[in-house]
Amino acid sequence: MVAAAAATAVVCVSPPAFAATWTVTPGGAVTGTAGTTTLKDVNTGATLTCSSSTTNATVQSGSGLSGTAIATVTNASFNSCKGPLGIRFNVTNNAVSYQLNANSYSAGVTSGTLDNITATLSGPLCSASVGGTTSTTPGSVTGTYTNATHTLSVSGGNLHVWNVSGCFGLLNSGDAVSYTANYVLSPAMTITSP
Structure with a gap:
């Protein structure tokens, strides 16, 4: 479950605040497993549902x-995906390098973004790509990681579908889409910030 940052020069008239720092244990390789995973076209309501x-x-x-790229997703797979009318779809990801960036922390919950998301959808008489706000930029979703349940929940963000071919008007190039999933991490990670 990835990022581009813009830097702006400013003139400081007071001492800058210290940036948040993060602690992660144990770190290392981790697997995330989610049950029902959905991608929904916000404009048409058409939903692609994967069993896991x-x-x-x-x-x-x-x-x-620093919280930047506190985790990097190197592989993502989607299983038994069906669209409207029960049509089966394949969801593929090429050169996966999604980045999880931690932005804030409260009561055991880290909030941030999962950036650099791209994917391809393909099914009978319907195909599309998934990215950000243009057809050539990757997308981003918001996420929270909860220490108590070691679960990364993703939703929202700026994902859109592009390069739509067929799809009977259920998907249209430029439509915003929402991606929703809850990934339980193994081994469990603990992320904190003072």
Whole structure:
């Protein structure tokens, strides 16, 4: 379950605040497993539902971490995916390198974004690509990681479908889509920030 950052020069008239630092234990290789996973066209309501999905990622370890790319997803797979009318779809990801960026922390829950998301959908008489706000940029979703349940939940963001071929008007190029899944991580990770 990936990022581009823009830097702006400013003139500081007061001392800058210290950036948040993060601690992760144990870090290392991790597998995320989700049950029902959905991709819904916000404009038409058409929903692609997968019975499950899995990810493999590498998580940073230690203290004093910046939160940027605190985890990198290196593989994502989606299983038994069906669209409207029960039509089966394949969801593929090429050169997966989604980045999880931690932004804030409260009561055992880390909030952030999963950036650099791209995918391809293909089914009978319907195909499309998934990305960000243009056909050539990757997308992003919001996410929370809860220490108590070691679950990464993703939703929202700026995903859109592009390069739509066929699909009977159920998907249209430029439509916003929402991606929803809850990944239980194994081994469990603990992420904290002062």
